[in-house]
Amino acid sequence: MIPESAPFNEEQRAWLNGFFAGLTGIKADADPAVVSQALGANLGGTVAEAEPEEDFAWHDSSLPIVDRMALAEGKPTERKLMAAMAQLDCGSCGYLCQTYSEAIARGEETNLTLCSPGGKETKQMIKKILAESDSAGNGNGASPNGSSNGAAARNGKAAQWSRNNPFTAKLIESRELNVEGSAKDTRHVVIDLTGSGLKYDVGDALGVMPENCPDLANRLVEAMAADPNVTVTTPSGTTKSLLKALCEDYCLKDPSDELIELLIDRITDASAQSTLRNMLDVGVPDGFDVLDVFEVAKGATVSGTEVIETLDPLNPRLYSIASSMKRVGDQVHLTVGKVVYEREGRLRKGVASTMLAERIDAGETVRVFVQPNHAGFTVPSDPETPMIMVGPGTGIAPFVAFLQERAESKAAGKNWLFFGDQHEAFDFLYRDELEEYQASGILTRLDTAFSRDSDQKVYVQDRMRENAAELWQWLQSGAMFYVCGDASRMAKDVDRALQQVVASEGGMSDEEAAAYVKDLSSSGRYHRDVY
Structure with a gap:
């Protein structure tokens, strides 16, 4: 009764099917007409004929x-x-x-x-x-800021834990995956879920409730000339000190229009006012944060309460899970790229990534919840089905989980991974584990692209085109195709390369190849976990 396209995992779908079957007394092999009649009788009337599916012409990530x-x-x-x-x-x-x-x-x-x-x-x-x-008189009750009331738990396995009520878990380890000499700092993060009852499937994500760097929050309090210990009320209705609220509850990255408007009214410097008004008109420069705005509006007289009313809430960060519970039990593993860069003479830090990499130690706690994947991004239900996985950089995370799942369940399907990063010597994430999978036969093919190891940059999409004939054979044999990673560039380049492979090897026009790839997606054989 519950279609495969419905946004439920297998366990949730099975429960719902059983519920409706028990409600209606329908047998598993019942005729669809019988199902319709029984549902109508038990739910208080006839089942209306399905309306045609609405066409969302704008539902295309490539469109501006x-x-x-x-x-x-x-x-x-x-x-x-x-x-x-x-x-x-x-x-x-x-x-x-x-x-x-x-x-x-x-x-x-x-x-x-x-x-x-x-x-x-x-x-x-x-x-x-x-x-x-x-x-136009169609008010909906939404306000620019506020807590997430509608994002209730959709886990279905330990529903008491959600983004509104995360589980307090212990950090087991946060170890570097890059070798000394790398320009990157990528971490393998292990978190203990013991006692939570939380369960996850490969392809799910872990929501991490981050906290801002205390140094940044302190500098902001100083820029506001505020008392860090003054009591404020957060969007969730709790009271705490201004400094603690800035660390735990508010986004200090993107300044809101409301904050800029507040500061314009509280300064007399015409040049600063002009700079801030320009931001309202054309947008805040990339990388510009709340502290930057206060540095433009030096001398503004504002209270801590006024400021936090203009700030957006600090949202959870979702990380693709890099483990299978069949392998790791009551743990969850993540692959986290630490974000640190300098702008305008100040070091900027990714909120969650630096928290997991440097601000909490093993044995300390982090608040988490499981976010189930709604789009079918998981291993094939048929263990014989081949998988093609494209995951450069931290995009490899879910595919480590996929390979663990296939190994533990002894799935016979072939597995092909495309992985890329900057340097093979420094940035070959999970190299030992992947090579073990190759040696055992779990990983049928491993193609790598290290973009900084030669004068000509080579990426995963280039490896796809180089292996076009075999890639086409895998697709023709029913392989599932998965992509994980950056949506703005990599995922689009991979999608373009996939269409080129289909066109060249399938003897199709560009339009026919695009239609073929679209059909892969609609039939559940092309899945993307991109961000």
Whole structure:
């Protein structure tokens, strides 16, 4: 009764099927007409004929936001909101693009900043759409800031733990995967879930509730000339000191329009006012954070309470899980790239990545929850089905889990991994484990691309084209195709390379190849976990 395309995992689907079967008394092999009649009788009427599926023309991640909004012109508010999303159905918001937008439109979700791939442009467009809707008399109860009320637990396995009520887990280890000499710091993070009851499938993500660097929060308090110990009320309704709230509850990365407007009113420097007004008109420069805005607006007189009312909530970070519970038990493993860079003479740090890499030690705690994958990004249900996996950099994480799962379940299907990074000598993540899988036959093929090891940069999509004939043979034999990693460049390049392989080896036109790849996706054989 519950279709494969429904946003449930196998366990949830099985439970729902059993529930409806028990409700209606339908046998597993019942005729569909009998199912329809029985459901109608038990649910208080006849089952209406299914409406035609709505065509979301804007649901294409390759389209710029202006084009997506044009395609949604004249549509209801919830559809315009959907068009403003990044169109990745990545689950980082705890929803899909459609369900997140619908929850906002209904007023059930008040946090407008959950679409992390869409970033500032999505957040600004959502606010614009809601403002237009309110002015037209279609208020929906959503506010620019606030707690995530609608993103309730969708785990179905330990429902008491969610992004609104995360489990406090212990960090077991955070060890470097790169060799000394690398320009990167990538960590293998191990977290203990003992006692939580949390379960996950390969392909799921772990939500990590981050905390801001105390040094940044302290500098912000100084810039505000505020008392760090003054009591404030957070979006969740709890009271704590201003400094603690800035560390735990608020995003200090992207300054909101409301903050900039507040500061414009509190300074007299005409040049600074002009700079801030320009940010309202054309947007805040990339990498510009809340502290940067205060440094522009030096001397502004504001209270801590006024400031936090303009800040966006600090959202959880989702990491693709790099382990199978069949292998690691009540642990969860992650592959985390530490983000650190310098801008305007100040060191900038990724909130969650530096927390996991340097600010908490083994034995200390981190708050987590499991975010199930809604889009079928997991190992094939048929153990004989071949898998093609493309995961450069930290995009390798779910495929480490996939290989563990296939090994533990003794799945006979072939497995092919494309992995890439900068230098083979320094950045070959999980090399020993992958080579063991090769030696045991679990990993049928491993093709690598290290972009900085020669004058000509080589990437995973180049390796795909080099092996086009065999890649086409795998696809023709029913292989599933998976991609994990950066959505803005890598995933698009891989998708383009896949279409080129199909066109050249399948003897198709560009249009026919695009249709073939689209059919791979619609039939559940092409899955992307991109961000």
